[in-house]
Amino acid sequence: MAVTSIAREREHAIFRTCSATGLKVDLAAERLIIANAVVAVVMLLIGGIIALLLALTRWQAIHLLNPVWFYRLTTIHGIDMLVAWIVFFEVAGLYFGSTVLLNARMVKPSIAWFAFVLMLVGGLMVNVVVLMGGSDVMFTAYVPLKAHPLFYLGYILFAVGALIAVALFFVNVVVAKAEGRYEGSMPLVVFGLATAGIIATYTLLSGALAFVPAFFWSLGLVDNYDPGFFRNFFWSFGHPAQQINLAAMVAVWYALAFLTVGAVPLNEKLSRLAFILYIFFINLGSAHHLLVDPGPSFAWKATNTSYAMYLAVLGSMIHAFSIPAALEVALRRQGHKRGLLEWLRKAPWREPGFAALVVSMFVFGWIGGVTGVTIGTEQINMLAHNTLRIPGHFHATVVGGTTLAFMGLTYYLIPLIFRRELKLKKLAIWQPYVYGLGMALVSVGMIAAGLQGVSRRHWDVTFTQAPFQSPVPGTVHLALAVMGIGAIIAIIGGTMFLLVVLSSVFTGKRQEATSVTLVVDPPPFLGYMSEKEEKDAQLQPRGTFVIVLVFLMFFAAYYLSNWWLLGRTWMVR
Amino acid sequence: MIAPPRVWWKPLGQLERSWLLIGLVWCIFLTAMMPIWFFLGRQNVPATTYRATPEQFQAQVNAMIEQYKVGEERGFPIVEPPPGSDVFIQARMWQWYPIVKLKKGETYRLHLSSLDVQHGFSLQPMNLNFMVLPGYDYVVTITPTTAGEFYVVCNEYCGVGHHLMIGKIIVTE
Structure with missing residues (x-):
């Protein structure tokens, strides 16, 4: 059934066959994956060092940096982490998904290198311009706060490079199908990455709509740039950019579940439906940032902020069930059938990918997801907008969730793609727990401070040099200390990650991978369930069902308590 | 996979x-x-918005101060407009201007706008937050339900003096 619309003999791709998985790896794709992943990790290193300095400044008892450097480094931290680290890694992931997982080739490596250079130049340009001063405008760069023209140009170059990389992903997928590199439907992980790619396309186009006029405005070629217009288009880039992470992260979750316990999706239809819900509805999330803006009406805000009836949230609730359920069923099929939760006790907790998966899902869902839906509720947003609750939410999603999932996947790229022995395994075993604990404390500390009205992006909540001092209760200082201590723990976890990765990549023995797992024995691969197994009562994911019900109760409690809090404040309309 | x-x-x-x-x-x-x-x-999100250039808005603020000024604190005029009236608060780098005095249980139309960049109106410790944009006059119809001294923090980054920007609202019984 192979269709050969492009003659195979005309291709120049050179493949190797992976000894652990049997997958064919195009060496040109491999080099691109390595380059993008390495730059991503370097960006993570820079952003991480800055993160520590910022946390130690906001921890009022230490208050490390002066205001100029605090605001300058906050700008760089946002851009390097939210854009550079994540997008570079996602490009690596997109190339991996569209070539290695499909046994396919990188169709145009030269263009991929061009995209890589554009992104690198754009990213460096923004970093250098901000460090030189005069462009301390934050990640959001709200007009009419003006930065140097090269700041906007850097953003644009980066976005164009990323857009080209996304286009190449689709080209790879289409050509792989046309050349018959894989049979039947594409694997769910690639489907998830394709979702991320579709979201990325309109996200990056919106970014261009926001930044191209801003570039001309900063050059003085355009007189007036409406701040409301900019906010709308910026957030059509800024928030969906995090939804690219969401889709890519969920795809990585499915991948880690497969690698570490051999789990396959219980129902492909349901999991794919969840991704499709993301594609249709999640871009409305840009309204989350405009909920207390002058301009839009109640109906506009309510419809958009709910992603049209919370259907994108439904997508996440589906994954919240189907991924742990896939783990549970896989472990039950391996013989851990007793009671509700035996499978959980017998799970490979020492395997870094499994630990990263579970901790990432927990921090993302229980902290990030719950708080995100709550503060994205139109009226409740009045209590949360621009307070530390916002970074509290997205440090749980993007850092505790996405970054940790990507770290987990990186451990597997080392033997499979870098073809090096994984060094410092003991550190790798503990790393997801340390990092997850740190980020959970950072998020909870920020949320607790934000609930008490502490602003985000603020150098001094005690207002010592200001004309008035608003009283700061001791509980605020406690919350900020929790955040600071969490940041130190997270930095230790981040350092552990870098030590493992750098020592493996530079000093690890060159070798072909022999196993997909790193610490425990590779899981038996049982494939998709037979009809008889599907009917087996002992293989049903009952434990997961109980866990998600508890999750829903926690969700409801947090959500409803916020309405209660809102009801106690001044009357406003 | x-x-x-x-x-x-x-x-x-x-x-x-x-x-x-x-x-x-x-x-x-x-x-x-x-x-x-x-x-x-x-508690619902206000939706009333007008267009107002910085010059127009500043003129309205000054007219209100002239009419209802009752005192001064640290160089900031204190104004006490009658219940039900329009109250104008302007944001600029890096101050909220002027200080306003309201009565508990009475309703006011609070007009918020900026003369320069974007700011964030964050009423503490009530923790009510709204965006303040140049060119937009955002009307927040508000009824204080508690008396005391309240602070308006700026919670949208507005330049290097951002953390100096704090204003005051006094609510009397």
Whole structure:
């Protein structure tokens, strides 16, 4: 059934066959994956060092940096982490998904290198311009706060490079199908990455709509740039950019579940439906940032902020069930059938990918997801907008969730793609727990401070040099200390990650991978369930069902308590 | 990670179906809460917005100060407009201007606008937050339900003096 619309003999791709998985790896794709992943990790290193300095400044008892450097480094931290680290890694992931997982080739490596250079130049340009001063405008760069023209140009170059990389992903997928590199439907992980790619396309186009006029405005070629217009288009880039992470992260979750316990999706239809819900509805999330803006009406805000009836949230609730359920069923099929939760006790907790998966899902869902839906509720947003609750939410999603999932996947790229022995395994075993604990404390500390009205992006909540001092209760200082201590723990976890990765990549023995797992024995691969197994009562994911019900109760409690809090404040309309 | 079997369009298992249904009901509840609160709740997001250039807005602020000024604190005029009236608060780098005095239980139309960049109106410790944009006059119809001294923090980054920007609202019994 192979269709050969492009003659195979005309291709120049050179493949190797992976000894652990049997997958064919195009060496040109491999080099691109390595380059993008390495730059991503370097960006993570820079952003991480800055993160520590910022946390130690906001921890009022230490208050490390002066205001100029605090605001300058906050700008760089946002851009390097939210854009550079994540997008570079996602490009690596997109190339991996569209070539290695499909046994396919990188169709145009030269263009991929061009995209890589554009992104690198754009990213460096923004970093250098901000460090030189005069462009301390934050990640959001709200007009009419003006930065140097090269700041906007850097953003644009980066976005164009990323857009080209996304286009190449689709080209790879289409050509792989046309050349018959894989049979039947594409694997769910690639489907998830394709979702991320579709979201990325309109996200990056919106970014261009926001930044191209801003570039001309900063050059003085355009007189007036409406701040409301900019906010709308910026957030059509800024928030969906995090939804690219969401889709890519969920795809990585499915991948880690497969690698570490051999789990396959219980129902492909349901999991794919969840991704499709993301594609249709999640871009409305840009309204989350405009909920207390002058301009839009109640109906506009309510419809958009709910992603049209919370259907994108439904997508996440589906994954919240189907991924742990896939783990549970896989472990039950391996013989851990007793009671509700035996499978959980017998799970490979020492395997870094499994630990990263579970901790990432927990921090993302229980902290990030719950708080995100709550503060994205139109009226409740009045209590949360621009307070530390916002970074509290997205440090749980993007850092505790996405970054940790990507770290987990990186451990597997080392033997499979870098073809090096994984060094410092003991550190790798503990790393997801340390990092997850740190980020959970950072998020909870920020949320607790934000609930008490502490602003985000603020150098001094005690207002010592200001004309008035608003009283700061001791509980605020406690919350900020929790955040600071969490940041130190997270930095230790981040350092552990870098030590493992750098020592493996530079000093690890060159070798072909022999196993997909790193610490425990590779899981038996049982494939998709037979009809008889599907009917087996002992293989049903009952434990997961109980866990998600508890999750829903926690969700409801947090959500409803916020309405209660809102009801106690001044009357406003 | 691997290709699914040829036919993967299969009915859902019982637990999957139950969870999907519970999730859908929860999502409908989340959606319904916003319109329910819109009609029954006492805290809703203001939607009234006018266009106002910085010059126009500043003129309105100055007119109000001239008419209702009752005192001064640290160089900031204190104004006490009558209940039900329009109150203008201007944001600029890096101050909220002027200080306003309101009566508990009375309703005011608070006009918020900026003369330069974007600012964030954050009323503490009530923790009510609104965006303040240049060119837009955002009308927040507010009824204080507690008396005392309240502070207006700027919570949208507005330049290197951002953390110096704090204003005051006094509510009397």
